[in-house]
Amino acid sequence: MKLLLTRGRRLNPVYVAFMAISFMVGVAGALQAPTLSLFLTRDVAVRPFQVGLFYTVNAVAGIVVSLLLAKRSDTHGDRRMLILFCCLMALANAFLFAFNRHYLTLITLGVLLSSLANVAMPQLFALAREYADNSAREVVMFSSIMRAQLSLAWVIGPPLAFMLALNYGFAVMFMVAAALFALCLVLVWLALPSVARHELSPEVLLTHTRLxxxxxxxxxxxxxxxxxxxxxxxxxxxxxxxxxxxxxxxxxxxxxxxxxxxxxxxxxxxxxxxxxxxxxxxxxxxxxxxxxxxxxxxxxxxxxxxxxxxxxxxxxxxxxxxxxxxxxxxxxxxxxxxxxxxxxxxxxxxxxxxxxxxxxxxxxxxxxxxxxxxxxxxxxxxxxxxxxxxxx
CATH class of the missing domain: 1.20.1250.20 (MFS general substrate transporter like domains)
Incomplete structure (x- = not known):
């Protein structure tokens, strides 16, 4: 893991923090996503059409919110603060799903919080890329190892999710996810860097034309x-x-x-x-x-x-x-x-x-x-x- 080492052959704490956060966010997501349809069917007691509708509304809201926040994140503010905000929204969303069983609330407030929370991962990858570029690190390998954390998270998350939900209830499962997001908040605040933003060229701003x-x-x-x-x-x-x-x-x-x-x-x-x-x-x-x-x-x-x-x-x-x-x-x-x-x-x-x-x-x-x-x-x-x- 050459890229995780400094010149003194010591672990780079910033890189370790990126890996830990991506893994924990991945596990938290892998706890919630696989059991969502079961949660809506059994605990919220909705029809199959309403289960599908929830996924559709969640996806549409996710596209809109991610586009709005992604556009602003490339030109304004501190990306690290945006990640903190998204993790906070994820924490609030986990609490909401742990203690609320009202479908209308979940498909409105829950979807809004979830859409904001889902921006955390792409923003984390964007901040990692900026940090790696600025510190002359191996960008491709670093990104690949971060993606591997997500795959590892999905090895652990789904079996753990069903074990928690079936043995202890969905409330406990969502509270475990909330605890992971709380740990991420602390790590983002203490360990992740703020990286100076570069001005976007006109060519980059026009990349969506003639696709x-x-x-x-x-x-x-x-x-x-x-x-x-x-x-x-x-x-x-x-x-x-x-x-x-x-x-x-x-x-x-x-x-x-x-x-x-x-x-x-x-x-x-x-x-x-x-x-x-x-x-x-x-x-x-x-x-x-x-x-x-x-x-x-x-x-x-x-x-x-x-x-x-x-x-x-x-x-x-x-x-x-x-x-x-x-x-x-x-x-x-x-x-x-x-x-x-x-x-x-x-x-x-x-x-x-x-x-x-x-x-x-x-x-x-x-x-x-x-x-x-x-x-x-x-x-x-x-x-x-x-x-x-x-x-x-």
Missing amino acids: WKDADVRMLFLASMLMWTCNTMYIIDMPLYISSTLGLPDKLAGLLMGTAAGLEVPAMLLAGYYVKRFGKRRMMLFAVGAGVLFYLGLVLFQQRNALMLLQVFNAIFIGIVAGLGMLWFQDLMPGRPGAATTLFSNSISTGVILAGVLQGTLVETFGHYSVYWLALLMAVVSLGLTARVRDV
Whole structure:
């Protein structure tokens, strides 16, 4: 871990703080996200459509809030103070979900607090990049290690979330998340630096123009949106599908998510190693092909062991797409990395919005099983679109 060392071969406390904060924020998020649909169904007692509506409203609000705060954060104020504010909102949100069971309050005030809280992670990565640039550190490796903290958090978070929620109740689970955000507040205040802001060039300010004139960019956006729609429908529906339709133990949902997250780490590393040999296009086609096999498996098999084995395909799918998808956008849009990254992020957010609407509607109309048939169809269409995008 060369980048974590100073010239005196001592640990750099700022880098350690970045890693610790990203890990704790990741665990707190991984505690809340996998159990949200179960929480809304059991503790708040809402219909499946209202569960999907919650995810959709949350995603729309997240896009709006993140765009507003991201634009301001690049030109005004201290980014560290914004991270502190977001962690405080996350703490308030965890308290709200721990003690409130009123759907209207959760989908209004809860969604607002959640949208503000979700800005913390991208702002943390932005501050880390600025600090690394200013201190002449290894930016790429530092960013990769921070992303690995998120993957590790998702190995631990989902199983822990279901253990806490099922054995001690959702209130205890949300209070554990609140404690993690409180620790993050202290670390951000004491350990993270304030970095001087640089003036943005006119070229950077105009990066969002003419994004849709390239057919390859359009197809990759649509393909990516469908990929993330499939994944989000699975995350929303799977805990409910396992318990209500398959009659399997609730804790299995957390085990499946944790297994997939753990397998994503080697999938990411292997993809980074082999991408120079096979290219991003072939690696992405391989990943989406694995996604097709994953959703086909969900349609065909319902046994516990089969669901566990299918997580290998899920990990290949998400691990490679999450790692290489953004880089492919950047290759297709040379000179505009900011716009390319934003486009990739928006494909994820759009997928979440669609998933919330589709999952709730399908479950109420046709049942949980229909969700995986639609996911399979979307994965096949995504594979066809990805195959039409040029290699770079």
